[in-house]
Amino acid sequence: MDMEILKVDRLSFRYPEEDRATLDELSFTVKEGEFVVLCGPSGGGKTTLLRHLKRELAPVGTMDGSILYRGLPLAELAPETAAAEIGMVFQNPEAQIVMDTVWHELAFSMENLGLPPAVMRSRLAEICGLFGLEPLLYKPVHELSGGQKQLLNLASVLLLQPRVLLLDEPTSQLDPVAAREFIQLLHRLNEELSMTVIISEHRLEEVFPLADQVLLLSRGALQAAGGPREIVGRLGAGQAPAQLAYLPAASRLFLGLAPQAAAPPPGASPLTVREGKAWLRGLPAAGAGPAAAPHSAATAQPGAAARAGEAALLRCRELTFRYAKDGAEVLKKLTLSLYPGELLAIMGGNGAGKSTLLQLMAGLAKPQRGKVELGRDIHTGYLAQNPLLYFSQDTVAAELAQMAEYAGLSGEEAQREIARLLDIFQLQAVIDNHPHDISGGQQQQTALAMVLLLKPDILLLDEPTKGLDPEAKERFASTLQLLREQGVSIVLVTHDVEFAAEYASRCALLFDGAITAEGSPGDFFGSNYFYTTAVNRMVREWLPQVLTVKEAIQQWPDSGSRS
Known part of the structure; x- marks a missing residue:
């Protein structure tokens, strides 16, 4: 029989002066060795x-209920045991790093x-x-990218050899490939070390x-609990978008295409790209789908040439930038343009220079050449990657009022604009909270x-969907679309492939200091x-340019009979 390593019983918690409980009788x-996923809306607890x-x-705050660790009340553990055996990686990597260089940071917890x-x-x-931290060992931590800082935080925690590893959105600042490697590393730790x-x-x-x-x-309460396929079955039966x-x-594609989606049988739902593709092959219409069109590198580069005759709002001409006089070049003769009404998504690996490029565009740093x-x-x-810089x-409420005053808005106009933004981002419930006490997603929305409130013509956003739940992302996308209709052009640096695929008008890949x-x-x-x-990897054999679940359901052969 597997031993319970954690038992939470009727846990409730309320922050000081809050009307609503943040946690409600959880x-x-x-069990020891389990891999547990927490999901739900931002601000859900x-x-x-x-x-x-x-x-x-x-x-x-005020807490009720109990938490047992290996049969003992968590509060009664010896300080050394609690510190070493339960490790945590924070949502914001900046909040966890305390030393000046990578090796000092790694040694810090062990010294303590x-x-x-x-x-x-x-x-x-x-x-x-x-x-793979050897090349970074003597590097100052302020020179690391957000993703590298997150890897450093995980390594620092693992040096204490914990039994329980807690992680708060650890992949939010990692590129897709690095995020996949990070999760696989967690899976290895779970499988090989229990x-x-x-x-x-x-x-x-x-x-x-x-x-x-x-x-x-959601809202501090446990809405559903169980194995992943059990959760798919329960949520699929409820069909709550x-x-x-x-x-x-x-x-989601299975629930949208399967005739029996209203009540999928236990274990029927695919969870991975491999399972999803295997299921699609079994559909009668799979053989009737269009043949995959061949793709070449050239097909990925029509954007700038197609608008060459149009006046650009912002143009980067052969930008070269390095942080130190004798340091490596982060950007190398980079050329990129932004045109009116665009939502340009810039993607690339961790440390590729995306945030640096955005700072050059904003005038916060100067290129050595170009x-x-x-x-x-x-x-x-x-909007910087770390929203805490703005608070x-x-x-x-005080943050928004101060920014409205800085923007030169009159009292009535300021109230109107603040009310509109609070409604868009659904921040009314936290208007009187300290900015450091709200969730990471809510901090991101408050900073945005x-x-x-400054009413910019060009909006430069560094990882704006970091920490946002799917519903908040949809509201955020609607806000960006509204801004574009009002004449605002947007540059978005992101690792969120799904968001860029669904909402960007043009995408660019930054690699080796240039747009490739x-x-x-x-x-x-x-x-x-x-x-x-993930959808494109599943359906590209039949629908090579389909990127989202919605598109796949609409364009899948014979999908009309399932709608």
Whole structure:
């Protein structure tokens, strides 16, 4: 019989001066060695729950119920045991790093536990080999990309050899390939070391099939719990669009195309691309689908040439940039243009220079060679990857009021604009909260609302969907579309392939310091092997340029009979 490593019984929690409980009578158990996935809307209580499981990070407020770790109350564990055996990787990598260089950061936690130098050196060598951190070992942490910082945080936690690993949206700042490798590393730790993993995620394509148990939280309550296929069956029977969005693409496509989708039999739903493709091959209409059109590298690059005669709002001309005089070039003669009304999505690997390019566009840094040209009377608004950089007040309301004053809005206009943005981002419930006490997704939305109060002509967004749940992403996409209709052009740096595929008008790939491919989403993603959506990988044999579940359901042969 598997031992329960965690038991949560009727756990409730309310932050000070809050009317609504953030956690509402949660009860569940986690067996040793299980892989548990937490999912649900932003602000639903996932981060608060994880912080309760990591005793040192438990938030201040009123708590009821109990948490047992290996049969003992969590509060009664020895400090050394609690620190070493339960590790946590935060949602915001900046919040976890305390030292100046990578190797100092890796050694910090072991020094605090008083481990002998020989043990520290041995563990350090092992973890650096596993994570490929040797080239970064003596690098200042401020020079690391967001994804590299997240890998550093995971390595730092694993050096203490924990029994339970808690992760709060750890892949939100990783590119698709790195995210897949990160999740597979967690799977290896779970399988080979029997490490218990509890992970909160909005990007569920990779983690959902690995789960032993899925917990769906909404408004602090447990809406559903069970194995992944059991969850698909239950949510499929309910057909609630808001909840279906938390399922993998293969499961959503199955529920959209299968005649019996109203009540899928247990174990019938595919969870992975391989299972989804195998199921599609069994459909009668699969043989009647259009043949896959051949793709070449050239098909990914029509975007700029097609608009060459049009005046650009912003033009980057042969930008070259390095952080140190004798450092490596981050950007190498990069050329890129933004045209009126566009939503340009820039993608690329961690450390490729995407955030650096956005800072050059915003005028926050200057290239050593080349120049950024802005149209006359064109103003930019910049949203950095870390929303905490924007907060200096005690409440969300005060942050927005201060930014409205900075933007020069009159009292009545400021109230009207703030009310409109609060409605768009659904932030009314947290208007009186401290910005540091709300969820990562809500922090992202608050910072974006502050930037929008400046009414920029060009919006420069660095990972804006990080921490957003599927519903919030749809509202965010509607906001971007509304801004485009009002004449705002948008540059979006993102690792969110699905979001870029569905909403961008043009996509570009940054590699080796330059733009190596650009084009419409269909051309761009349809010609990629890894850098594409899960749906495209499933259906490209029949529908090579289809990128989303909605498109696949609409265009699948004989899909009309299932609609």
